[in-house]
Amino acid sequence: MEKLLGGSARFRRNVFGASAANLAAQFIGLASLPLLSRLYAPEQFAILAAFTLVHGLGLALVTFRVEWLVPNSRSDGAADRLVAAGMLLLFGNILILFLAGLALEDVAAPRVGLPAGQGMVPLLAAGLLAGGLHLLLQARNVRRGRLAPVNLARLGQAVTTLAVSVALGFMLPSGNGLVLGYVCGLLMLVLMLRKDLLAGLDALFRHGFAGVSRALAGKRRLMSASTGLALANTAFLSAPTLLLILFYDDVIVGWYGLVFRVATAPIGIVTTAVSMSFWADAADLARRDPEKLWRFYLGSVKRLSVLAALAIPVFIAAPLYIPALFGREEWSGAGHLLAAITPFLVGMIVFSPTTHLMVYGKQHWQLWADLMALAASALVFAVLARAGQPAWMALLGAALVMLAGYGVRFGLHRAANLALVAESGKGRA
Numbered sequence: 109m110e111k112l113l114g115g116s117a118r119f120r121r122n123v124f125g126a127s128a129a130n131l132a133a134q135f136i137g138l139a140s141l142p143l144l145s146r147l148y149a150p151e152q153f154a155i156l157a158a159f160t161l162v163h164g165l166g167l168a169l170v171t172f173r174v175e176w177l178v179p180n181s182r183s184d185g186a187a188d189r190l191v192a193a194g195m196l197l198l199f200g201n202i203l204i205l206f207l208a209g210l211a212l213e214d215v216a217a218p219r220v221g222l223p224a225g226q227g228m229v230p231l232l233a234a235g236l237l238a239g240g241l242h243l244l245l246q247a248r249n250v251r252r253g254r255l256a257p258v259n260l261a262r263l264g265q266a267v268t269t270l271a272v273s274v275a276l277g278f279m280l281p282s283g284n285g286l287v288l289g290y291v292c293g294l295l296m297l298v299l300m301l302r303k304d305l306l307a308g309l310d311a312l313f314r315h316g317f318a319g320v321s322r323a324l325a326g327k328r329r330l331m332s333a334s335t336g337l338a339l340a341n342t343a344f345l346s347a348p349t350l351l352l353i354l355f356y357d358d359v360i361v362g363w364y365g366l367v368f369r370v371a372t373a374p375i376g377i378v379t380t381a382v383s384m385s386f387w388a389d390a391a392d393l394a395r396r397d398p399e400k401l402w403r404f405y406l407g408s409v410k411r412l413s414v415l416a417a418l419a420i421p422v423f424i425a426a427p428l429y430i431p432a433l434f435g436r437e438e439w440s441g442a443g444h445l446l447a448a449i450t451p452f453l454v455g456m457i458v459f460s461p462t463t464h465l466m467v468y469g470k471q472h473w474q475l476w477a478d479l480m481a482l483a484a485s486a487l488v489f490a491v492l493a494r495a496g497q498p499a500w501m502a503l504l505g506a507a508l509v510m511l512a513g514y515g516v517r518f519g520l521h522r523a524a525n526l527a528l529v530a531e532s533g534k535g536r537a
Contacts, residue, residue: 133266138373140270141366145434147277148286150362156286157365158221158353159228161346163235168338170201170240172331174324176338176466178247179391187251189323191244191304192312196320198240206233221353221361226284231291238294245304261300269293330469337471340478344510345456347482347489348449348503355493355502363442364503367430371423371446371453382408383461394467398528401467405521408462416457423450441500448500452507455514463517468524477520481513 145153174194181187209216209229217224242261249258272292276285298305312320324331343350349368352361386408393401423446430443465474485506492502 133262136266150359153362153365154358157349159287161349164342166236167239168342171198173334173338175243175247176334179251188311191248191308193320193323194244202236235291238298242297245301248304261297264296264300265293268296333472337475340475344478344482351489356499360499364445367442367446379461386462390464390467402525412458416454444500448503449507451511455511459514470524473520477516485509
């Protein structure tokens with residue numbers, strides 16, 4: 109196990125536990141897709157894709173990424189005050205977004221592929237509340253190196269999402285059961301982390317508004333940069349969905365929404381576990397031994413590259429098995445979309461789980477790199493789409509640019525580590 113994963117004993121233990129939970133959760137999600145593809149049409153998967161796009165962008169904003177500060181807190185008490193401050197920001201931001209959503213729903217919803225007048229704004233508000241709380245509570249557990257509750261909550265989320273989606277698929281096959289299942293799954297995450305929720309609320313009530321606000325003193329610039337980075341990173345990951353909404357029809361968006369879930373479910377089994385566990389060790393190594401942090405990072409990238417090499421043939425062969433797997437003629441072109449985003453998926457496997465420029469205080473580097481990669485990929489996609497190329501060709505062009513963006517991110521980690529090593533060497537001198 110040590111040779112396979114590297115890192116500390118805690119890192120290996122956390123990766124193993126999180127991978128086991130993710131394996132169960134993702135198996136539930138994957139196993140349900142052939143059934144869900146028969147209960148719901150591609151257009152309904154397109155609505156889910158648009159909903160998760162807007163939800164992801166909103167989630168990058170509502171906490172101002174306070175949860176990114178929690179693992180680096182100097183004490184558990186300081187971490188709890190940050191969680192409480194994040195809750196306060198979350199509640200206020202959701203109220204503002206909810207009121208703005210109600211006022212602008214008729215105009216804004218169709219532009220992002222969502223149906224107006226079908227309760228999408230309340231569902232988004234509920235999803236943002238649950239998702240924001242989950243990020244804060246997960247960060248609290250990462251700070252303590254305690255991932256078992258988070259892992260169990262993910263399993264509960266998967267079961268709830270499946271149960272609600274299937275039940276509504278039978279009862280209301282033309283409704284928004286996929287979106288309702290997604291939101292209910294998020295609510296289950298918070299319910300299963302209720303002890304951490306109560307601890308955060310207790311800190312909020314004990315310290316009051318002024319007390320938790322002081323926890324953010326001197327961190328506003330960092331929070332602004334982190335929020336910008338989160339929005340850019342979310343937009344980077346969501347760019348294919350948004351571009352398909354803008355340039356192609358709902359059926360193709362639905363195809364992409366389905367096959368992206370097919371691809372990211374098995375990827376998430378390992379990468380989510382590695383990401384949470386890597387952060388728990390990276391924050392500590394940045395303080396103690398930055399040279400060891402680079403070796404840890406490089407070893408993790410090499411191991412994830414092996415995983416990517418094994419996954420590439422599976423992605424490329426998607427046109428052969430996707431139609432048979434989902435059993436409906438209307439899914440016949442979905443496999444080509446999965447094959448086309450292979451470069452993007454490779455980047456997600458190899459580089460995304462171990463991105464930690466935040467640990468070095470260099471998140472603004474990643475912000476600019478991601479914005480440039482996003483702009484370049486969108487430009488390539490738009491040129492190909494306007495030239496009348498099929499969706500898979502436009503996706504392939506954008507995916508190659510995105511992979512190059514991940515390569516730039518790798519180089520930025522090396523530069524940040526060298527700077528920290530030099531700084532720590534001067535400190536010792």
